[in-house]
Amino acid sequence: MSAARRDAEEKRRRQVVTPEGVPLDIVLATRGSRLLALILDYTFISLTIFLVTVALIFLGINLEKLDQLDSGGGEFLLVLFIVSLFLLLNGYFIFFEMGPRGATLGKRMVGIRVAARPQGQSGERLTAEAIIARNLLRQIEIFLPLSFFSAAGEGGAGSAWIVGSLWFAVFMLFPFFNRDALRAGDVVAGTWVVEAPRRKLADALSLHQGTQADAAPAYRFGNEELSVYGEYELQQLERVLRDGDDKTLEAVHAAIVRKLGWQAGSGDEREFLEAFYTALRAKLEGDMRFGQRKADKYAEAER
Known part of the structure; x- marks a missing residue:
């Protein structure tokens, strides 16, 4: 390991105390590894949505024309699909991060995981409430500004596009303005993301x-x-x-x-x-x- 890389790792090193009162060093995940994990996760989610859509088309269900059906069944199926999409976008992260590894598929591939951020020097247990909070806030961080972009696309570039851009920039740059590279969801939920090297015991x-x-x-x-x-x-x-x-x-x-x-x-x-x-x-x-x-x-x- 080069001296520069070693120095960078030392800056990301933190110390927590185990339940038995033993100090233990951990290393925070880099911003790049977190971004890569997020890209991988959304790739998996997008692939799932694509496969489900193809399966529905194969069964003769066209999602774009469901709301045009005379019966209420089409609207019901459309609402059901939208709700399922919401659950997938959020439930994917919540389900995997609630597991014993505390990591989504993307995080596992990159070698990082979610952990409870200690209050002071005392270690904390990662709770379901924290996992839900950090992931639901992603709706505000990412998907809400995307709705502004969508509105701007329909009416041309204007105030909606400017608001969306500023909103998106604030939350995307948030990890660069704190020493622990926390996103807004981490701050609210009391979590951080740490390295979990793949080393066999x-x-x-x-x-x-x-x-x-x-x-x-x-x-x-x-x-x-x-x-x-x-x-x-x-x-x-x-x-x-x-x-x-x-x-x-x-x-x-x-x-x-x-x-x-x-x-x-x-x-x-x-x-x-x-x-x-x-x-x-x-x-x-x-x-x-x-x-x-x-x-x-x-x-x-x-x-």
Whole structure:
């Protein structure tokens, strides 16, 4: 890595504190990577709309002539299509960003994800409300000024075109006027976008050590021990295993062992954390198959 690139990355580096009180460095996504992810996402959305339109035409449904039908069925289908289009444009982002990866398909391809912006130095959990807020505001940032452009196109360039251009410019340039490259939706929702490098966790975070597939797990955890944490802590533990240094691993290891009531050892912190991560993830995924979710260590399991 060149010195210039390293300096640029250091400027984007921030520190948050995990639920166990351990400081962890993260790197904010660049403006370029966020733009590329947005372009990819809208490419996927546009392709979906195109395929649906082609399918409707194949079935003999012409969207342009639905409102010309005598019966109310045509108007109903047209309204249904418009509502579906709205849900697709917004639901796509909300659905994927509410997932455990906190990233749309475009963000995953670029290697970035949405995260809760800490208030002060304390880490926060990414909530559904924050995801919905940051994405609904995109209607104001992008689609509302486009309506001004549409009006200007019908009546010629005029005040509507000027208003639309200014509106669009303000929101598009907003990330360049704050140090964390936040768009207006991030400011309102309390989120930011961070890098999520594609690095495999050691040994695929397997409980099986060594080269033998049938080797016995080094650690075993009971249901009561795994119930002390939830999905948020699982995500934080994954981040620690992926990005944390030896001191961070030692601190997290000591905190978890203390939480479980075990006696802390030394020298096998990563092995312990990988085993705990794998067991906790298996438990949470198993619970979800039965309709039970545990958001974090403070929440009770929800159906």
